[in-house]
Structures are given as C-alpha cells and as structure tokens.
Amino acid sequence: AQRRLGKWLHVNLSDGEQLSITGVDEHGSLLVLANHTLLVEGQVIRSPTNTLSVYYCSGLEGSMGIFQLHYQIFRLSCSLPKRPHFGDVSVLDLLPGGTARFHCHMGYHLHGEPVLTCLNASLPVWSDKEPVCRALCGGTVKNATVGRVLSPSPHHGPNATLDRSCSWSLEAPKDQRLHLHLERLALGPTDRLVLWSGLDAGSVVLFDSGRGGQIPFEGVISEGPAVRIQFITDQPNHNTGFNIRYEAFERGHCYEPYLQNGNFTTSDPLYGVGTVVQFTCDPGHSLEQGPPVIECISARDPYWNDTEPLCKAQCGGDLSGPGGLILSPNWPEWYGEGEDCSWRIHVGEDKRVLLDVQLLNISDSDMLTITDGDEVTTRILGRYVGGSSPFKLSSTTPDLTVTFHSDPAGLVFGKGEGFIINYIEVSRNDSCPDLPEIQNGWKTTSHVALVRGACITYQCDPGYDLVGRETLTCQLDLSWSSQPPFCEKIMYCSDPGHVEHATRSLSDPKLLVGTTIQYSCNTGFILQGGATITCYGREPGTPVWTSHLPHCVSEDSVSCENPGVPDNGYQILSKRLYLPGESLTFVCYQGYELIGEVAIKCILGNPSFWSGPLPLCRVAEATAGSPLNGGNIALAIFILILLLSVLLGGVYVYVTRCRYNSNLRLPLIYPHPYRQITVETEFDNPLYETGGVSSIQFSSIELNFNLDTAKITTNTSSVG
Template identity: 50%
Template sequence: RLIIRNGNNVDAPPVYDSYEVEYLPIEGLLSTGHHFFIELTTDSSGAAAGMALRYEAFEQGHCYEPFVKYGNFTASDPRYPVGTTVEFSCDPGYTLEQGSTIIECVDPNDPQWNETEPACRAVCSGELTDAAGVVLSPNWPEAYGKGQDCIWGLHVEEDKRVMLDVRVLRLGTGDVLTFYDGDDLTARILGQYTGARGRFKLYASTADVTVQFQSDPGAGAFTYRQGFVIHFSEVPRNDTCPELPDIANGWKTSSQPELLHGTVVTYHCYPGFQLAGTDLLMCHWDLTWSGDLPSCERVTSCRDPGDAEHSRRVVSSPKFPVGATVQYVCDKGYVLAGAGTLTCHDRAAGGPKWSDRLPKCIPETYEPCHNPGVPAGGRQSPERRLYPAGATLRFSCAAGRALLGEGSLHCLPGHPSRWSGSPPICKAASYDEFYSNRNLD
C-alpha cells in the first residue's frame, strides 16, 4: 500500500492512497508546504513490480517544471515565471493524450499551469505519413492489454517503398503481428509472427504497409517490455536487388548482368578454402535476397580419400586433419598397386592434399608351370607348353604299360609356381600282369 501525505509526519492528511485510487494522477501531486510524507507497506508475497516517484522543488512565485514521460517540451523561460508558455512533443511512436499541447503559467497570486501536462502514450492504431517513424505496441514499454485488435497504416511518397526494421518482437503465443504489403488487409502478407524473435527487416514492394496486431483475449497477465518496436522508413523504389558484396578468399558470379527479380548469384571459394553457408542467393520479387552472405573459411583437413575395392583401411584420424594417414591392406589373393599409405599434407597454395592417389588392389598373378614332360609310353591331358597356376595335368599309359606314380598333378601358385609332385612313369607290364589287366578290363 502506498500513501502520500501532505506534510512531514504520519498524521498529515493523505493526498493519495493506493487502496482508494490505483494510479497516481497524470498531472502529479502538489504539496501546500515544504513536505511530502511517503508511506509504503508490503505483504509477504513479493509479487509486485514496485514503484518509482519523481519529485521536484520550485521557487515561490513560479510554476513548477513540467514533466512528460516518453516526450519532451520547450519553454519560453527556463525559470517558469508567470507568463511562461511550454509546448510539448512526444518521442517517436507515442501520441499526445489527456491535455493540451501548449500550457501557460498563470495567476501571479498563486502561480500554476492553466492545463495539466499531457501524456505521451503508445496507442492502438493510427495513420502515419512521415518519411520515417516508429510503431510501438500499445502502452510500450508497459504491457499491452488482452483482446486488442490494432491497425496502423504506413504511407510514404508514391515513388518510394517502405522498409520495416523490427527491432523488438516479444509476443505471447496467442498474439499475432501481421504485415501487409499494401494499404488494407486484403494485400499480400509480407510476414506474420508470434512469440519472440530477434531483430529483422522487411521490404514492401509499394509505398504503403498495413500493420495489424491482435492480442489473445484469454491470455494471462502480460509483462513489462513485452510487445514490439518497429522502425520504418522510405527507401528508393527500383527494379533490382541491392548489389551483393564480394567475400574474402572467394568470388561471385551472376546469372545475368542486372540484379532483377529471379537473378541468381553464386559464390565460390579459392583453392584451400571452403564455403560456409549457402552458395546460391536469389533476388526475390520484393527485391530482397533469399539468404545471408556466405563466407570462405580456410580448409584444415583433407577430403575422405575413399575406399579401395578388395581392401580394408586403417585411419589415424576420422576427420583427416593435416598429418593424418590412411593405410590400405589388400584382401587375400590381391596385391597393392600404388602407395599403401596416404598422408594429408598442408600446402601454401591451395588446401591440404593427400600424398598420393588412391591405390588399387588387383588380383595376384603367378608364373606358370612348365610342362614336366610326357612319360615314355604315356600321354598327357591337356598337353601344352605352359600351365597356369591352379591347372591340373592328367597322365595315362599306352596299352601294355602300367602307371607308376600320381595320375594327375596340380600347378601350385607361387613365385615360381611348381607341380604338386613328380610326373609318373609308364612301365611295361609282365605277361601275367598284362593279361590279368585285360581280363579285368
């Protein structure tokens, strides 16, 4: 509870009691003497926002110095004697309410202002025709009310267009702020927002913008500095997007010389640098670019060199920084063609590079086996001069001869390749052996 008493003790008569009147008068309070006694009592909840009071002493025979929150004034005499006039103005985004724009110090016997000071408030709705200005949420920076539907019209010179710089945007989840690219609510929506967002800009295509704010009628209590602050200004109307700057350690190309709607600008990086961000920016129909400017950052690692078929690899570091190695080991039956270990090296010109190309694992080749010879009285199948590794050579004997030894030999791969055994011989059979074998046949 706040009580302000017209005197210097607790028994002085009150001129303000918060239990009886919620808000202090806009024009303030004036004591009849040299004292005000301020009494503040609080409960244990600790939920109140607090208070702030401004006080001022002034000379007898003069008016007190005026005050207007969120505004300024000019005075014909800074000492405020009788006859002084004061003219008030509000800060951008605020409107004068509840009082006169000009007041005068009157009554030589009891000097006082002929009108109360006006109040500057951020109001709901309005038509703004200046080349630049500010739109504030109602009551900013105090909380806006629930269930509000406010509309502001922004109008600049016909040969210009409107730029919106949304510097503060903190709304409740059920509150909506909408920007229309035209002078009514049927125009194309430039953007629609709820909740909180960082600073951003919008560009209209015409000289008129309509701003609509709707707050949730069922919302709870709003907080201080919850709302929005929008600065607007007129900017040249043209048919091209603004020129995009070059980027360090890179260059850009454009799909056409004039930066008209639909033009695509592509950014590239010099060797040794890689692009961070999008490489393509498009000029939108509202003459804004589709994204933020990218940058070229120094490359500090090699690209993944890849896998070699029929092999496994051993990697020293998965991100391949300078100094990393990759070792390739071929599967069984394959031999390495190329460097078995690649190392990532840094270069003064260009980015890091591998020490060699990706190797290959090729099938291992072996020397052939030479014909071991045909046994006397025998035959070979097949009969040739050289036999590839893995080939089989079979032997047989002519009639009347017996095979002694292995009937087939295998060419075992190696360096050199060799036969699995010695070739057999064909021995002449005895009379009994010969006829015994024939009977068996």
C-alpha cells in the first residue's frame, strides 16, 4: 500500500520529443497525470495508486533534450470515514492497520460494525461499510437512570410504511421516580404521542397530544417508578417526531436538570432543597426559553422553580475573537424551511480568517455561500449545495461572511442534516517557514510555496536510518507538525534468516557490524556454501553480510554412486554412496597391472560426479631387455637367500656326520677323542670303513650372481 511520488528536477525537451506520466486508479483505469506540455521544474506528481509510469518518445531527427526525475514512495492511507448522522467517529490511524471507532448519540443505536480496520491494498480501503445511527421503534429499559427516547428513524424504499405504532416501557430503580423532558415535539396532523405514569392500561395519563392543550416543555414527572410511551404516525420522517430525555431521581430531591448543547454548575450534586443550578451554552449556541439560574424549592414535594432553558444554534450574527463555531440553525436537529442566516466574522487588521468546514450536508435546493471582504470589497470564495467532504478556506482580508438559505418548499425537495464550520484567526503570512536540509539525506516538498497543508518529506542516503517523523505538515497556525528528523548511520545488518534443516549460532543477537553467524546442517544433510557469514560495514552504504545464506541438502541428493569395479580388480572400503570429498581406491589382482587413476574422488556438483573414469586391469607383460623393476629385484634377492639357507643347512649336516664317524686329523677339523670303529655301523655310507683310513671329498661352492639372469654355478674339488 504505497504510492510513488515524482519530482521533476530538470526538464529541457527538444522539438518533437514527447514525455508523459501515467498512473492507474483503484478500478484499473489509466490516468494521465502530466505530459510534456505541462511539466515544469520542481513540479510534484502523486500517483493515485501504487503504480506510476513514465513514457518517453524521442524526435525523428535533430538534437535530443534531457529530463531528470526524482521519485520516492510514500504510504497510502484510507480515506477519512464519514461521520454517521446523530453519531461520531474517532480515527486512530488512516494507514493500513489503523482503526475507526463509531458511536451514536444518546437514544440512537448503531447499525453496522462499531470498529472498522484500514486494509492493506493497492488502494487501502476500510474493512466494511460505515455504520449508521438509527432510532428504534419501541423497546423496554429496566433500571432506567438516564437516557433518551426518540421517534423512529424513517425507512426508505419498500419499508417506508413500517413503524407506524411504537411503544416504550421505562422502569426506574425501586423507590425512584422518572422525569421526562420534552426536548423536541414536532408532530404531524395525524401523529399522536401519549405518556402514561405506569405500565397498566388504567395508568394516569401524563400527556396526550391528541387532547390538545399546552405542551409541557418543563417536562412531566411520574407518580411511580414506571412510564409508558406510545407514538402513532402515518409515516415517520425527519421533519416530524419527538425527543424525550428521561432521568430517575429519589423522593425528597429535585431531578437532575439537563441542557442540550450546553452545561451547568450546581451547588449540591444530590439536588436537595435549596440547590442552585446555573446554565451555559456550548459555542455556536445561545440561551433561549428559560432563565440561566434555577433553584430547587418545596421541602414536602421538591421541584425546580422554573424550567431548564434551551440552547439553540444561532441563525446568523456578528462574530469576533481568535476562534469560534458556526452551526446550521437548530443543530443538532434538522434545520427548518425558509431559513435565511448570515454570520459576519471580523478579526484584527493584521490577521486573516481560516474556515474549517467539518460537515456540509444540505439539500440540493439549499445554498451555503462564503464571501471574502467587507461590504465594499466583496469576493465570493465559494457557493455550495448538497453534500461535500471536509475542506478549508482562507480569507485575504480580516472580514469573511457565511450565508445560508434554505428552500421554503423543503417538504417537497427534502433537506439535509446541516453544517459545522470552525473558524480561527491566523497570521497574515500564509506560509510556514522553510525547513533546513538534513545531513546525509534530502527533502522534497509537495508544493512550491509552503502554504497550509503543504508537506515536506525527508529521506536518508543509503546506509542511514531516519530518526523522527518522515513527513511534516504545515498546520493551520503556520507551524510545522513536528521537528525535522535526522539521519543516523546504520551499524547493524538485517536478519538474514534461518536455513532449512540447519541450526545457527550468533555471536551478537543485535547483529551489529562484526557479528558472525555459524550454520550447521542436521544429521543426514550436507552444507552447500560457506558455513559462516559476517556482518561488515560499507562506506557509503548499509552494512551487509559477506555472502549469501548456505543451503542444507540431503546427502542422497549430492552423493556419488559406486561406479563399480574393473574386471580383474577390486575396491578398497567399498560402499554404495560416497559423499563429496571422499575417495575410492582400486587394486588389480596378481598378474594384472592398473591402467588409470588408483584413486578417484567424489566432486560436489549438481549432480555430483567422480574426478576420473573407472581404471582398467590388464595382464602384466615382461620385456627381456628391459631392466628389472623393483618387484623382480626383490624376488631375486628372496630366491638367493633361500638357496643360501639350503646350502648352509646341507653343509652343517655334512660336517656333523664327519665329526661323529671319522678319525682323520684334518686341518679343517679339530681332533676328537673318538675310538675307531671296528665293527660295521648302522650307517651304510660307503665313504666310511671300519679300522681304515680313506680319503675324504670336500666341496667348495662358488656363487656367481648376475642381476639380469640370476645365474648360480657350483665348483667341486678333492682334498688328499
């Protein structure tokens, strides 16, 4: 619910160029707000809704002009709700979310919603129709203390003939009586009003309009606590009817007096004998038909020594002073036919008159005229018939005249509710003082001259907050509605919000510059983006976060599926899914060599993918002329060690046998005191014979290593 406001800073168009500003009303119809023939520098254009369009068309040839437009938005508001007839309305705020509360004057009942809310829309509207105040036909009031009974409000259309006979029952508290004051009594030829002191059919008649006689404007008093009122009419209308005000009082006291459109002071709030009451009228009314002071007399049966006066709206007069009120004749009742009233207002010579017309609801055959100046220099400011929304007018001289004329044939053409006009004395200067610019911001004005009602709107540069009222209004007394605001440096970031499926921790809940927010995903989710963001200040500009919010996505949605195993190979730590960043290692079976990457990694993406293709395992091929690789060298060393171990083991066994079965004294064998063997032993070795000496054969081994062929040779020799 915002409008756009444009201000032309510079306009200089060439011949043939066209420029227009358009908007859209609440019904969607296109409106031309301005065009190139009406645009001037400093002009302010307001769109009726939240849309404003700028159309530019260059010329066919020749030089091109320039234009510059500054625009800003301002909040829309609901229109001021209409005050119900015989009621009032109080508005808390006209912006979306604001409320308007309605209530009726005493004796009237509200038909409709008592509270309306301004709804946010392209053009804000109230949540319901404005209620109306109506007087009901009949009713019952228990424990009646103070109130009013009114003739029923007329119906319109097919129900115009309803409410032809109405009856009201009033019952005061125990041991109290009722005083009925006839504020208004204007009955038609066939209308009848009857008041009974009691609810039974045989009750005493207090007043019967059908019997003739004087009308008891001083009122009537019931004999007991109950009163019945009956009204009979052919057709209710605004011109005929009655107003009766009632109040309960205790025996031995006078009833509480009442003065419509006025007030009074009393010497005794209980209104005992000897009480003195003094009356005064509200502004715009004069005291008529009664004394300004009355007294409660007669101790046996107290009563007032005179009737209460009446305060009636004046029909014309000479007015002066700093302010006052002008009301239609007989206000708040309907004005009469053939009224001819003139109010002449005069203020100081160096002053002017400001009229504030709060209500204007008269018949189309009636006229209200407002003129400026005295009898010599008269200038008509406006003539008005029918109804009008509130408006204001100012005079250019110290004198201003308001004239009202009602049609004598008002019964034929009908008549309106009346009017309410306030006037105040204002300074001769017709504009408010200019307001200063603000540091780190700027201002725009709704009018070239700062006349009453003109607005100045302040805004701040990026990176600054406005402290104070955004819009200031030039008031009736030529003062501004508030002090100018100022721009304050923004030292905090806006809340970036939460991340779905994640938790966050803040270093500073105020989100001042330097605040960090750490995000961590819930189990089963993986973080995409930076886990930490920081609020940092900019010059110029508003503090911002270092990066966008991360996202938490499910592990299944970003994992890499197992790519499978190569033929003649296998995987290390195999599983179905791998998270981004995890690696998968491949190994080939013996006799096969790996072609490709031994390990591949899962890369995060949309979708995620492996860093390389699946490797291959192929049969290993040995090349004779090629040098040994590390594996072949290790195998040759292993075989060499194995052969050497076997050889040494054989030598050990061979030497051991010789030590136990020979008496030879060999250089290589130390002597041993074994006896000679003279009998055949259990050994079948032909090298050993009993009691004899023979030669022993030793073998020496020569090992030759060739790294290319791993060739081993053996040489044998004999010893004596």
